[in-house]
Amino acid sequence: MGHQLSFKPGEVVSIDGVRLTSPARTWLDLAPMLDLNDLVAAGDSIVVSHGDDFPVPRKPLATVADLRHMVGHHPGMRGVKTARLALDLLRVGADSAPESLMRLALVQAGLPEPTLNIVLRNGLGHPVVWPDAAYPEYRIALQYDGVHHSDPDQYRRDIKRQGLTEGLGWREIRVQKSDLEGDRPFVVEKVRAVLSGSSARTAWERTGS
Incomplete structure (x- = not known):
């Protein structure tokens, strides 16, 4: 069964002669079909951007403000309640859905929210490592290793990246994918254990004990 939709000015764009809904309108149209976490991941993929100090700088397809504007203009649409909840959970800097789901799992478990778009620099100030997420206060970097990370060349790059990270004094x-699965994702325990140790060490360093 088809659905008839109405569009406001600017919600349909033309790319190479093909008429498409704008990224912001497409995201809102997904709201009745996705659960909250998946809608956040979809939104993160639209608003993601990276600066010139990243290997591949990126500009967003739309901004969080654009998505908020879209939601505000369609108060009666199906899924708009989920979209409103998702707006407050969107963050700029996640390159993939698993990265978004990793962040959400940590936050929903009551752990501190990791920061995105962090750049680790060497002693000369040159960018050398780009964590998927990080806790800068504790010098902890989070890296999501997807299926392609089992490739031998990628594995060697991952080992080099880890060595660079640890050489800068970070952990x-x-x-992995399995760490994000289930009602109680194991990533929560992984991160909680490291944060607990880092918190104790940081407190010790501050007091000089």
Whole structure:
């Protein structure tokens, strides 16, 4: 069964002669079909951007403000309640849905929210490592290793990345797909254990004990 939709000005764009809904409108149209976490992941993929100090700088397809504006203009649409909840959970900097789901799992478990778009620099100030997420206060980097990370060349790059991270005085937590699965994702325990140790060490360093 088809559905008839109405569009406001600017919600349909033309790319190479093909008429498409704008990224912001497409995201809102997904709201009745996705659960909250998946809608956040979809939104993160639209608003993601990286600066010139990243290997591949990126500009967003739309901003969080654009998505908020879209939701505000369609108060009666199906799924708009989920979209409103998702707006407050969107963050700029996640390159993939698993990275978004990793962040959400940690936050929903009551752990501190990791920061995105962090750049680790060497002694000369040159960018050398780009964690998927990080806790800068504790010098902890989170890296999601997807299926392609089993490739031998990628594996060697991952080992080099970990060595660079640790050489800068940071600890790297590597997260796999299985760590995000289930009602109690194991990534929560992974991160909680490292944060607990880092918190105790940081308190010790501050007091000089």
